[in-house]
Amino acid sequence: MARIAHQLRSEIIARDQMIEAYRARGDMRMVARLEAAQVSLEAGTSPEWLRLRDAAMHKIGAGHMHDMDSVVTGIFLPMWRVRAYTIAEKINIWRGKLWSRPFFWDDLIRDDLGERFTEFEVPVYFFVRAHDLTANPELSRAYFDRIEAPVKRFYVFENSAHSPLFEEPERAIEILLRDVMRNVRRN
Structure with missing residues (x-):
């Protein structure tokens, strides 16, 4: 569904579009935070960007869904009501997500x-x-x-x-x- 092509380029474009959107809203505090959260082809994604990214996307309706405020309330909590997964599977989905990012994120985003x-x-x-x-x-x-x-x-x-x-x-x-x-x- 979410067909990535070259994720680092996508992150750079997303940051630029978010800066533009927040500037249009007059939210200069968020503009400053996004500008300080560096993303580049040379350096990749900064820790500041990774901490800010999802919340900034959700706040302008461009995250997982237009009306979703956060991953916690929009995905994490509702996932616990899905009967198709066992409790262990539900726990392991999130453990895997948290555990795997440090090992493959940089390779994934740089892969064209x-x-x-x-x-x-x-x-x-x-x-x-x-x-x-x-x-x-x-x-x-x-x-x-x-x-x-x-x-x-x-x-x-x-x-x-x-x-x-x-x-x-x-x-x-x-x-x-x-x-x-x-x-x-x-x-």
Whole structure:
């Protein structure tokens, strides 16, 4: 769903767009905090950026969902009500997230997938959010255009921040049933 292409470039673009959004709101305190939280191709993401990023995105409606205030109230707590996971699985999802970041984050954000993965033997579907600051839609499109696959489709969700399955479920289900499942049945 969140098709990253070159995440470090996406982080740089997101920071610039957030500075612009907060400046337009007149929130110069947040502008100063974002400007101090460095992100660059050379240095990567600073600890200041990683601490500020999610909260700053959510505050302008560009985080996981437009109306989500925080990861804790929007994802962490609701996840505990999902019956599909055992208690141990729920705990391990978050343990894995916290444990793994120091080991792979820098490699992940610097990896240009468009340079490494362009040929697929399976259908490829990109669900891209028009207002996504986590996975930049223009970078996703540029990556998609380089891909060779037996079937490939690019869908833009105009009313979603980062989670079209939750923000535009009817359209997502329609695409999954009409396009994705039809191609699964053919193969």
